[in-house]
Amino acid sequence: MGRYILKRIVSLIPIVFGISVLVFTILHLVPGDPASIMLGTNATPEAVKALRQSMGLDQPLVTQYLHWMGGLMQGDFGVSVHTGQAILPEILKRFAITLQLTLFGAIIGWSIAIPLGILSAVRVHSSVDVLVRVTAMLGISVPNFAIGTLLLLGLSLYFGWFPPIDVVNFWENPVEAFQVFVLPAVTMGIVLAAGVMRMTRSAFLETLDKDFIRTARAKGNNQWTVVIGHALRNSSIPIVTIAGMQIGYLLGGSVIVEQLFSIPGLGQYILDGIYQRDYPVVQGGVLFIALVFVLVNLLVDVIYTWIDPRIKY
Amino acid sequence: MKKRFIASLFLSASLLLTACSGGGSSADPAKNPDSQAGATGSTQLVIAADQDPVGLDPHKVPAVSSNRIYSLVYDSLTKLDDNMSVVPALADSWKLSDDGKTVTFKLHEGVKFHNGREMTSDDVKYSFERILNPDTGAVAKSYFSSVDAIEAPDKYTVVFKLKTPDAAFLANTASAYASIVPKEVTDLNKEAVGTGPFELEKMESGQYVLLKKNPNYFVEGMPKVDSIKFQIMKDEAERLAAIRTGKVDLTTVSADSAKLLESSKNVTIKNYQSMEYSYLGINVAKKPFDDPRVRQAISYAVDRNQLVQTVWKGQAALTGPLSPAQTIWALDTTEYPSYEHNVEKAKQLLAEAGLPNGFNTVIETASTYPDMIETAQVLQQQLKAVGINAEIKQLEWGNYIETWKSKDMDLLVGRNTSGVDPDRSLRFFFSSEGSANVWNYSNAKFDELVQKALEATDQTERKKLYDEAQKLVVEDAPNLFLASPQNFYAVSDKVEGFTPSAAGEVYALVKASVKK
Numbered sequence: 001m002g003r004y005i006l007k008r009i010v011s012l013i014p015i016v017f018g019i020s021v022l023v024f025t026i027l028h029l030v031p032g033d034p035a036s037i038m039l040g041t042n043a044t045p046e047a048v049k050a051l052r053q054s055m056g057l058d059q060p061l062v063t064q065y066l067h068w069m070g071g072l073m074q075g076d077f078g079v080s081v082h083t084g085q086a087i088l089p090e091i092l093k094r095f096a097i098t099l100q101l102t103l104f105g106a107i108i109g110w111s112i113a114i115p116l117g118i119l120s121a122v123r124v125h126s127s128v129d130v131l132v133r134v135t136a137m138l139g140i141s142v143p144n145f146a147i148g149t150l151l152l153l154g155l156s157l158y159f160g161w162f163p164p165i166d167v168v169n170f171w172e173n174p175v176e177a178f179q180v181f182v183l184p185a186v187t188m189g190i191v192l193a194a195g196v197m198r199m200t201r202s203a204f205l206e207t208l209d210k211d212f213i214r215t216a217r218a219k220g221n222n223q224w225t226v227v228i229g230h231a232l233r234n235s236s237i238p239i240v241t242i243a244g245m246q247i248g249y250l251l252g253g254s255v256i257v258e259q260l261f262s263i264p265g266l267g268q269y270i271l272d273g274i275y276q277r278d279y280p281v282v283q284g285g286v287l288f289i290a291l292v293f294v295l296v297n298l299l300v301d302v303i304y305t306w307i308d309p310r311i312k313y
Numbered sequence: 314m315k316k317r318f319i320a321s322l323f324l325s326a327s328l329l330l331t332a333c334s335g336g337g338s339s340a341d342p343a344k345n346p347d348s349q350a351g352a353t354g355s356t357q358l359v360i361a362a363d364q365d366p367v368g369l370d371p372h373k374v375p376a377v378s379s380n381r382i383y384s385l386v387y388d389s390l391t392k393l394d395d396n397m398s399v400v401p402a403l404a405d406s407w408k409l410s411d412d413g414k415t416v417t418f419k420l421h422e423g424v425k426f427h428n429g430r431e432m433t434s435d436d437v438k439y440s441f442e443r444i445l446n447p448d449t450g451a452v453a454k455s456y457f458s459s460v461d462a463i464e465a466p467d468k469y470t471v472v473f474k475l476k477t478p479d480a481a482f483l484a485n486t487a488s489a490y491a492s493i494v495p496k497e498v499t500d501l502n503k504e505a506v507g508t509g510p511f512e513l514e515k516m517e518s519g520q521y522v523l524l525k526k527n528p529n530y531f532v533e534g535m536p537k538v539d540s541i542k543f544q545i546m547k548d549e550a551e552r553l554a555a556i557r558t559g560k561v562d563l564t565t566v567s568a569d570s571a572k573l574l575e576s577s578k579n580v581t582i583k584n585y586q587s588m589e590y591s592y593l594g595i596n597v598a599k600k601p602f603d604d605p606r607v608r609q610a611i612s613y614a615v616d617r618n619q620l621v622q623t624v625w626k627g628q629a630a631l632t633g634p635l636s637p638a639q640t641i642w643a644l645d646t647t648e649y650p651s652y653e654h655n656v657e658k659a660k661q662l663l664a665e666a667g668l669p670n671g672f673n674t675v676i677e678t679a680s681t682y683p684d685m686i687e688t689a690q691v692l693q694q695q696l697k698a699v700g701i702n703a704e705i706k707q708l709e710w711g712n713y714i715e716t717w718k719s720k721d722m723d724l725l726v727g728r729n730t731s732g733v734d735p736d737r738s739l740r741f742f743f744s745s746e747g748s749a750n751v752w753n754y755s756n757a758k759f760d761e762l763v764q765k766a767l768e769a770t771d772q773t774e775r776k777k778l779y780d781e782a783q784k785l786v787v788e789d790a791p792n793l794f795l796a797s798p799q800n801f802y803a804v805s806d807k808v809e810g811f812t813p814s815a816a817g818e819v820y821a822l823v824k825a826s827v828k829k
Contacts, residue, residue, distance in 0.1 A: 032711020036718060038367065039375055039452065044748045050450030051373070082367045083518070084502050090518060149550045156554035165359075165544050165560050167520060262546045264519025276367065277711050 001305070004313040008298050015294060016287065020072070023286045024065050027279055033057070034081050034277040055081045068283065077284040082276055087284045090269065095288070098265035100170055100177070101257070102250040104185040109192030110243065116193075117200025122227055124205060132197065139194030148187040148260040155183075167263060184261040188254060192246055199242045203235040210234070236307050244300030251296065252289040355539035356827040358808065361552040361564035362543040365518055370501035371492035372444055372451040380489055382522055382543065384819040386427075387492035387507035390418055390437065390471075391483065393733060393816040397639060399483050403432065403493055403508065404471075413478030413770040420469040424531045426495045427512045434465035439496040441473075453490035455741065455748055457482070459767075478768045480775055481736035488733070489817075510536040510823050520545055537810070537826035553803075556580055562805040562827065568628040571801040583802045588639065588732070588815045590632040590797040591624075591688050593676075594725040597791050598753035601668055602723070608790035610662035612651040614699040615692060619654075621796045624687045632797035633783050635738050636731040638815040642779055649787045659699045671700020677716055678726040680707035688795065689726045720751045735779045739763050743786050754791035 035051040052058055059067075071078050077087040120132040155161045163179050170177040207213065208231055216230045255267035266285065273281030305311050364378035371383040392402040404418040424432040441463050444451040459479035464472040475482065485491060498504050505513040508531065511524035522543040526536055544561055546552045553570055555561045557577055566574065571582045593615070601607045621629045631652065635643035646652050663671060676692060678685045689705045696703050703724065708716055716722055729749075731738040740763040741747045745755040759782060766778035787794070802813050811825035 030711070031715045032709070033715065036714050037711050039450075044455045046447055047450040047452060047454060050448055054450070084368070084500070085518070094519070152554050153550060156558045160558050162554055162558035162560045165521075165546075165555065260548050260551060262520075262544075262548070262551055264517075264545075268519060268547075272365065275710060 001302075001313065005298065005302070008301075012291065012294060016291065019287055019290045020069065020283070021065075023283050024068070024279075027277075027282055028061055030277070032277045034279065037276055038082060057081075068280065072287075078280040080273075080278050080281050082278050087281055091266065091285060091288050094264055094266045094269050095251075095292075096169065097167060097263060098251060098254075098258075098267065101181055101184055101188070101254070101263060101265060102247060104181050105188030105250070105254075106192060106243070106247060108185050108189030110196055112189065113193040113196035114200050114239070117197040118204055118227060118232075120197070120201045121204030121208060122223070129201075133201075136194045136197045139190050139197075142190075144187050144191050144254075145256045145260055147190055148184065148257060151183050151187060152260070163261070165262070181263075184257045184263055187257050187260075188250065192250075195242060195246065196239060200235070200239050203238045204231060207231045207235040233307060237304060240300060240303055240307065244296055244303075248293045248296035251292050354829065356537075356829060357540045357542060358538045358563065358822070358825060358827050359542045359544055359561045360822075361546045361555055361561040362522075363545075363547055363549075363552070363565070365545055366516075366522060368502040369505045369513070371489055371494065371507075372440075372449060372453065372501070374502075375452045375490065381818055382513075382524070383492065383505065383507070384489040384509075384817065385511040385524055385541065385822065386505045386509045386513055387489065387494065388424075388509050389489060389491050389493065390486040392487050392820070393484075394820075395812075395814045395816055397641065397733060397816060399487055402487070403437075404486075407483070409483075409770075413480075413768070414475045416473045416475065416482060418471045418473075420471065421531055422469055424508050425529050426508055427506050427527060428495065428497075430495065430497075432493060432495070432508050433468045434471045436496055437471045437493055438463045438465045440493045441491070443494070444491060451490070453485070453488055456485040456488065456491070456737075478770055480767055480769055481734040484734035485737075489819075510819075511541060514540070532823075536823040541822065556803045556805065559805060559807075562808050563811065563825075564803050566801050566803045568626045568799065568801060571628075571803070572626070574803050579806045581804050581806060583804055583811070583813055584628070584799045585814045586630060586636070586638045587798055587800040588636045589728055589730050589800075590636050591620075591684065591726065591728050591795045593688075593692060593793040593795060594722070594727060594752055595791055595793070596720070596722050596724075596752055597789075598720075599723055601666065601672055604666045605789060606662045606666040607668065609651055609788075610659040610666070610699065611696065611701070612790050612793055613653065613655045613659035613662065614701070615695050615793055615795070616654040617652060617795055619695070620688060620691055623691050624684055625796055625798050628801075629796040629798040632794050634731070634742070634786050634792070634794055635735055635779075635783065636797040636815075638797070639731060639733070639735065639738070642735040642776065644780055644783045648784065651787065651790065656698050663699060663701075668700075671702065673702045673704070674723045675706055676703045676724045676726060677706045677708055677713070677722050679710055679713040681710045681713075682728070684798070685726050685728065692726065717751055720753055736763065736767050739779065739782050739786065740767065743791060750791075752791040754789065756785065756789055759785050759789070 033052070035048045035055060035057065039047055039051060056064065068078060077091065079086055116132050120129045123129050163183055164176050167180055168176045213226060213230060216226045252267060255271050257263070258265040258268045266289065270282055270285035273285060305313070362378060366379040366382050367376050368374040368379055369383050371387050388403045390402060390404040391399045394400045403421055403424060405421050406419045408417045420434060420437065426432055441457065441460065443449050444453050445457060445460060447454070459475045459477055459482060460473055461476045462474040464474070466472060493508065494501060495506050498506050510527055510530045512527050514523040514525045516522050523540060525540045526538065530536065546555060549567065549570060552561070552564045552566065553573065556564050556574070557580065559579065571584070574580050574582055595602050595608055595611070597603055597608070617631050621627060621631065630637045631646040633644055633646055633649060637643050663669060676689045678689045680686065686707060693703045693705055717725065717727065729742065732741070742749045743754055744750065744760045744763055762778050762782040762785065766775050766782065769775040769778060800813070804811055807828045809826050809828060811821050813821045
């Protein structure tokens with residue numbers, strides 16, 4: 001097991017290298033130039049040239065890449081060409097915010113989805129099942145910006161309530177942080193819930209058909225002992241898989257939700273970087289997200305072995 | 314089993330959270346300014362801003378999001394009043410020599426930078442030399458191309474020697490891009506030290522910028538509020554909800570949203586005529602646009618009033634190359650014959666140019682701005698009526714700027730800020746050598762008119778030259794000037810004395826106060 005994790009971590013090196021090359025080339029292929037964007041359409045050509053020089057963009061691409069990679073090796077993500085701020089501290093700060101939002105959203109989403117999914121499978125083809133499935137379909141179909149905008153406008157118009165405007169971390173002030181994150185988390189949770197609910201339902205339907213469940217029932221166990229005690233763990237592999245993918249995906253920053261609620265998360269940071277062609281910000285940010293994604297996948301694989309001891313690496 | 318599963322989920326979650334807490338800011342004094350303000354009885358104005366500032370060097374960064382902040386931190390030699398006339402700021406008075414080539418400023422005495430040092434003529438000299446130095450890449454370098462030398466004969470006197478008379482010089486010294494900065498600060502993006510009404514207190518990227526009152530501000534009794542907080546809110550729906558619930562005191566809004574807010578209690582809508590205008594740029598070097606008759610035909614085919622109604626919901630004015638906010642200089646649009654909407658005439662002109670059946674072309678515009686896209690769509694419809702089939706290409710902002718610079722577009726929809734002085738709106742945008750002339754437009758007569766006007770010392774003569782230049786550029790039509798929109802602010806009733814105008818947000822903010 002330990003060796004397996006180590007192997008996976010070592011395999012990160014070629015992944016990081018590959019991603020760095022990809023991001024770098026794609027970014028520099030995109031038309032647009034940070035200096036011209038910064039100075040706008042009223043800039044003189046000399047001003048643009050001077051700024052490009054001070055940003056180091058007049059260097060050949062290979063030199064720029066090596067320079068960036070050299071810094072990365074030493075844990076230096078470089079500075080934003082726009083603000084001159086160091087990138088890594090900013091990424092970490094924003095990642096902390098994204099992480100809180102994601103976990104909060106996931107907890108809301110899953111705590112709705114898993115019980116409902118189970119219920120729907122146990123009472124398959126009943127009216128409860130139909131209702132749950134229709135709701136899940138709705139949750140998948142309605143875009144999250146619509147849900148978010150409706151929540152925000154509805155609460156402010158009819159109840160005069162608006163979340164606190166400064167983002168606070170949970171470990172600083174849990175009550176205020178709860179208020180800050182609750183709307184975006186619910187918005188995110190609704191969309192998450194839909195996917196997990198459908199997965200839970202189908203996983204349970206399959207498990208409940210298995211022989212060992214029939215045996216468990218035959219022993220005279222009541223319905224819920226069978227479902228929770230026997231079926232749950234045996235159905236969790238696909239649920240954990242989809243949940244892990246959702247988390248990995250959301251940790252890259254849910255741009256739309258962040259934008260809508262002015263949550264200064266990782267996604268916003270990178271999106272702004274893209275608009276301004278702030279190369280080091282986008283490169284560093286994407287690389288960081290890729291790392292997180294890989295690590296979350298690793299975590300999911302480790303969780304598999306705990307859920308099902310038959311799985312060995 | 315389930316319990317264990319959930320417990321370990323929470324455990325891993327909290328572990329992850331603590332692992333990342335190192336990056337988060339903790340125990341932060343600005344975190345709860347409301348309660349602080351309440352305790353000391355001070356007042357704070359909270360403004361919703363739609364973008365993060367991208368650096369605060371007033372000489373180098375033209376972005377609106379940055380400009381509205383450093384304009385409050387720095388002062389310039391002069392400023393504009395609500396009628397767009399130049400009035401004293403750091404300079405108490407100025408004198409122009411008879412030949413128009415020497416301008417002498419007398420500085421206000423006893424003005425202090427936020428670091429406590431007195432601002433003197435050396436700082437003014439340093440600031441302008443920094444702007445003129447090509448290595449700086451200053452936005453305003455081209456504004457001051459007529460400056461030959463700057464002298465500081467004593468502590469409170471600055472003398473500008475000009476190569477040629479420059480009628481736009483004085484108005485240009487009012488620009489925030491010509492802010493006076495202290496000579497000891499080397500990186501103005503990292504440190505913001507000005508003489509202005511507010512000092513930079515704290516910046517939290519993606520969240521807010523906090524400014525606090527400069528207690529030693531040289532203008533008596535200003536500013537009125539103790540602090541200003543720019544709260545970054547990128548989404549218009551969020552800004553609307555925030556102003557409705559009183560979480561912010563002030564925000565800019567679109568014409569559509571202004572309508573929505575009209576019925577809200579506790580919120581007032583304030584508007585003013587902006588200096589911006591939308592335009593259709595035409596590449597005069599490309600066929601068939603190299604024929605002036607084709608450009609004329611497009612002008613007759615376009616119904617500018619429909620644009621005002623559809624795109625701006627009636628909240629815009631017809632405009633020439635100078636926005637109507639430049640009251641002294643802008644010609645009335647009835648002076649331009651080609652502003653008439655006349656499909657027959659357009660068709661006839663096209664036929665004369667050898668294109669009786671019209672042609673196909675492309676309109677490019679920026680996808681970032683809904684008003685630009687709508688303008689392009691309305692134009693597409695209107696041009697269709699005379700047989701011109703235009704395909705619309707929406708470009709992402711960075712890509713749009715590249716296209717703009719390429720001088721290789723066909724038609725392009727954009728927005729300009731026409732500038733305080735007509736020299737900028739005309740010479741900079743349309744003279745053969747103008748930096749913003751990307752339309753390949755070149756007319757010797759026009760070049761001569763704007764150059765003469767720049768060197769004219771007599772205002773009546775200057776006005777006459779500019780009148781002629783405006784008519785000429787409209788007739789030649791390298792651009793169609795479409796509409797100059799109103800700008801809207803939603804203001805909480807807690808705020809008193811905030812009167813926005815095209816002269817800039819800063820003076821309105823300095824005079825604004827907040828009811829306790």
